[in-house]
Amino acid sequence: MRWSLHLILPFLTFNFLQLNGQENWEVPEERQGRLSPFEFSDSIQQQGSIHYSVNCASCHGTPGQGNFERLDPLPVDPATAEFQENTDGEIFYKVSEGRGLMPSFKNVLSAQEIWEVVGYLRTYNADYVQEVRPTAELSAYGGTVELLMAHLTDQNKIQVVAKGTRHGETQPIEAAEVALRVKRYFGDLQLDETKFTNPQGIVEFDAPQELPGDESGHLELTAHLVNQEMFGITQVDTTLAVGQAFVPVSLTRDRAMWNVVQKAPIWLLLAYTLSVLIAWGIIFYILFQIKKIFDIGAELESKS
Amino acid sequence: MYKYTDTSITDNPKLDKIAKDLLQPVGLNIRFHIWMGLLTLGLMACLYAYWIQLNEGLIVTGLRDHVSWGMYLANFVFFVAASLIGMLISGILGLLGQEWIKPIARIAEIIAVAFAAVAGMVIVSDMGRPDRLPYVFMYGRIQSPILWDVTVVTTYMVISLLLWFIPMIPDMAIAKSRMDHCPKWLSFVYNILSLKWTHHPEQYKILFKATRILFILVVPTAFAIHTVTSWLFAVNPRAGWDSTIFGPYFLTGAFVAGSAGLIMAMYFFRNNYRLKAYITTEHFNKMGKLLFLTGLIYLYFNINEYIVPGYKLKTADAIHLKELLTGHFAPLFWSVQIGGLIIPLILLLFKRFRQPGILTIIAVFVFIASWFKRYLIVVPTMEHPYLPKQFLPQEWMLYQPTLIETAITIAPFILVLMIITVLSKLFPVVPIWEMAELGEQHEAHETHPIDESSLSDETDIKSHSDE
Structure with missing residues (x-):
């Protein structure tokens, strides 16, 4: 079966x-x-x-x-x-x-x-009339939600803290699903799986050491709460030096086939110059020989 | 290898007759003027077309963003190809000690000089801004095959010119005293070009040395010129060009086109210049065999060039091959391959098809097919860029040459004919002293195969001149 x-x-x-x-x-x-x-x-x-x-x-x-x-x-x-x-x-x-x-x-x-x-x-769509999500539904939580992100250098972890403020009181948010993403060339890359905050409203992700960042290893990170019904659109964008420092080398720095003529490969310069010199050297040698033919004739003429 | 005394050439009893035969077509007669007048008229019409292109830009051609190399580049490749015959005859066959090439070697060099000289101009016709031509030299990148191409085409042209001129020096000396029917200025030119040649052994020694060195030098140069031309295409990863055998593929194709061109020229000179005693049926037989050999190698490369990508069928190659084999290039492709290669090859197996007349007809087909073969190498690939194309007018993607473009493509052919006409009308097309020397050798070795045929032809020409 x-x-x-x-x-x-x-x-x-x-x-x-x-x-x-x-x-x-x-x-x-x-x-x-x-x-x-x-x-x-x-x-x-x-x-x-x-x-x-x-x-x-x-x-x-x-x-x-x-x-x-x-x-x-x-x-x-x-x-x-x-x-x-x-x-x-x-x-x-x-x-x-x-x-x-x-x-x-x-x-x-x-x-x-x-x-x-x-x-x-x-x-x-001319007939479209927008229906906006009622304010009451915007966030079932019923207050403002704030996310904070930090790099714990000693453990090399990225810590996200979720705090909510309602009825004038600020409290950690527990069991909120957090997704962490890092900006790449095409779209974002999600790091790890989504995780849920602990009773202190804290969730920790392993820092992505192997990801290339900018010249100082900076990565643009975004954490957001997955449950929009509950918390509305809540996210935090931070730049942290958690990636690998990546210093881009200009493709036109070294001698290469695609570079300007001053940076042409040495072997090519040699091959080209030598070929031209040899071929034209021989041609000039031949021209010199032709002149010798003339000289012999001129000498014979003057003798006779 | 030759032993000369001061008088071996000048005392040769045959020299008078040979010089008379070979110098008889030289000179500017009325037919020359009419012919050149017609060519000039044709050239003027083509130059007018170029004037329009110069003023309005390449928009008057069928060239667009996708197909930016059309007939002009096909023409350029063809011209470089046709010029290679000089190297094949003088260089390869000459170095191999083939004596029979002597009467046709100069014709081959004339073809080489004419086509190589004009090839550079063909490229300019493809330029939207020809005034920027000096930039190639001012800002040229040594990494670009285009710069290599400019270098080798120039070098090859100079070597071909020398290979045409140096063996002609003794002829100038022989001719200058015998040119009673010619204008004074021509005798003057002969006098200068003869470089005070006195048939001195030392002069012959230098001449043989110089030509031998050039024969060796011309082989790698000619290989370079057409290999580099093929690299203009093969260094691209595009379907139809992305090939490692493009160099030899182009070279053998060039030998096919050049041999066909030489046969046509031989036929023309043999009949119009009354050179039947010198360019014999045996020469056509041999050239027919040469055309067969080069054609066979070219067929082999063709099979390689289509079967290997056709077996792997990478997406782009599959599209390209489909276009050629069954798509809208199929009629041209099969005409070229069958009419210009396979049928000629089969016919050339039989001796009766290597007779002058019929062989020339075959050569015309091969020559024309060679031109269209270049078209098939350049255009279909350009019509299929790798980048996705969207919402473009049909004319951007499908190439259709215009009338103006055709006229500008014809112009180089007229120029080549003009150069060949001038060179062959002002100077003997068959080397006089080498013919005299050949005759001398034949007398020494009675059994030389050419001897018999040339003798039979000589009776031919005698009856001809008696008329």
């Missing part, structure tokens, strides 16, 4: 991958109705359009132009009714998670930025 499942499973998966362009993309119910925590103002939509052109346009094209890349399955033009039927929560989910050829952007864009993209895409 078990082995037959092993045989069937790849086919099922395969079919799923093949058909995913045509099949409905089911979004978990609890995510469907999720709403943006802020209003899609003009400046928000402006931000969203920047994120869109950087991250989405290469496949989905300019909304409304139908100039999306001809991939299989076809990327959907966000200005179409088919796309706009999605709820805000569904768009947010699909952008975050991705599927098949559509990459997951949850490590590339922050929750704030994905919502900005949603806001931008809604400018292509």
